[in-house]
Amino acid sequence: MPNNFSWRPGSALPSIENHSRRKLDVLRDYLNVYFDTVVTNPRQDCLNITLVDGFSGGGAYQGSGSIEHGSPLVLLNAVEQARERINRNRKKPLDIKARFVFVDDNINHVEALRERLFQEGFGALVGTEISLIHGRFSAELPKILKLIRANQRVGRSIFLLDQFGYKDVPMSSINSIFSELERPEVLLTFAIDSFLNYLQDNSASLDLYRQFGIDQQFITEWQANKSDEALGRLITQRALMNNIQSGGGANFFTPFMLWSPTDNRWMMFAHMAQHQAARDKMLGVHWAAQNSFKHIGKGSMFSLGFDTRLIETKDSLFDFTEHDRTKLRDELLEEIPREVSSFMVNGYLPVEMFLERVGNRTAATNSDLFSAIKELSIAREIEIRSKSGAFKRVGSQVGKNDLIYLPLQRTLFSLK
Template sequence: MAINHYEWSWGGPLPELLRHSEVKHALLRDYLVEYFLTLVSSPHQDRIQLTVVDGFCGGGRYRNGAGAAVPGSPIVILEALKEAKARVLHEQQRRKPIEFDVKLVCIDADASAVNHLRHVLEDHGYGDQLRSGAIETLVGEFAGKAEAVIAEAHRRSPKAGRAIFVLDQYGYDKVPLSVMKQIFGVLKRAEAILTFNVDSLINFLSDKNVRDFERKTGVMGAITAADMDKALRGPAWRLRVQAGLYQKITQGSGAGYFTPFFVRPERGHGDFWLLHLSQHWKARDVMADAHWKHHNHFVHYGRAGFDMLSTGYAARIDDDARPQAAFEFDDVASTASQDEMLMQIPQVLAQHRAGIPFKQFFVERVNTTPATEAMVERAVLQLVRDRQVLVIGPDGSQRNVRTALKPDHVIKLPDQRAFSF
């Protein structure tokens, strides 16, 4: 069962931040810096306006394994914003200053955690922003506060609909699917980073737990009576349940793009998902990049190339009782991805004899591959050099592309027979 192990009281001992959560924070920070930078990529822009919602914000400070005080997610978010501002000024050599109008809303069900966070924010020099409302703290359950917060994010960014929801629940049942749908229905460019402790659900499957989970989240039908019965479970039941849950959550959320990555924590703690849901393939690509950077702690199940869910997810089973062999984001995985794609790309192109624009090729596969756009491009270019794939420009002529594909470059297999008249 998921129990909340975090307790904050101002002046009391700090809760311990486990190593995998430190890595989660590093990933969040890197991702947000890149996200803010992509928003201000045009030097003519003078303002960005968006809302960041930390839906399970905690008390803002921990101690790590070495005893040092380390920041919690609200401070990580604010530091990412600070870093992005500094980098914009430095890297873009701007003449016009840029205003980052970013509101941070921090929600926690525990009043003592919120009180602690407010002290920590003062300590870090954010007192003025607390008083001006640029940082808002709310005590209550995320699901209960969500509607008002989504409306506020929409009021602040009505056209672009930009907002990021960091939903770091401890457990698996505090973020109803209806709230996810509302986020992606109301906010055109919303993104969510959702923690889902999949093993704490699966390790304690019972009729009551499953009914509670379904009632609270609206994620229905991913777990069957046979999955709950040890005598009836077929082989690979765990993987089947995980795949079912993953598909119900991502498809039911209303988001178009997701990263299907898992975090494998220290021994004794089950795997959990860190799902990134967004409305744009580019956002998913930036997140996939961040995972490759923090490869030591992130895994995804399945094969290295494309179609990891349909062909890979349930294919790499060694033993139901043990965690399955996982794909790790390291150099070996990168090579495996490349090798796999070199085989798979011609197979896919065989289904598209007239060819397919590179961008379409990538976007259609983005949800089921751990590879980034740059990695897929590298594989295609290797095949072009090996004369296994041709590149055709928008005017229909063959292009001699060596280093960079354009989104509208059509990639295709060479014709099997060349006719000459």
């Protein structure tokens, strides 16, 4: 294990690297959006949630000049701040009943985390709201799932699985999370480039690789693509992401790519969920943070990425994002009618179904998609009707419950 992930009670803290800091920023931003949007009913007065940090580490890092929080403290603080923020403007107070489960297989890390929790004022919760577990995540998971199922009706939970490489979160673990709980979300770190670099001819016969859908054909294609360092790697990363998504059993998968200068390779930080609304929230975080996007081919799935080299070379990430957004809008205007036509049944497609169908393949948020749909309806490329089938006024707001129709006579003008 590299020194930047090594803790001991009473000893100096490891220093934090930029890409780890970025990952924690994404986690923090996502949790803020999550709590702000998860309770939509003003009459709801209680939210039960379990936050599992399966690879918790020791809780803190030495930043330049100040101490920076590791993932367990990011989780704890996010809940504490959400309680305060959400209740500020509420008539009926919302009680967030959060349970935290922190697992690490290194006893020094568990004890360093215990010490840190006391130092940060969370000591009284250890043993009640906070469970500190010394063990391997995959071995502890069945007990954790049982605990969630016993205490929560819908099993609302967030699993942060910040493993060091790619071997410690088996696909079967992700699968059991998605099959045994109704509302889980998983944030998974996966050393995608190390994984590809270690692939060998005989890997297809090893369970470690087979669980990720690696077969002889995958390896042959990777070997053929590999000399094209940029595109070949992207295509293979994408194929692997598809396998992780389908093998893990999540409907929605949002990859965020982090460049690690120390290891000289890409790491993936993926968000997995069953509901398109959750993916939309995560996409919103990436746009707001102006994380860079890389995509293969027009209209295909995008991969979200942050590359610290862009900061070091002082290239601007931010123009990139705006440029991307304009390009994305043009692509959406061109592709939405085609998408609608391929998925519609009986001449129409519900907006909600459209979001589910394109969700995984676009970096557009729902608000981008709604604007594009509206623009297309103004141009009479598509028609929007309400749930009852009544025509909606051209240019009115598009909602999830609306229906998209393709006019029989599509306009001859194409939008650009």
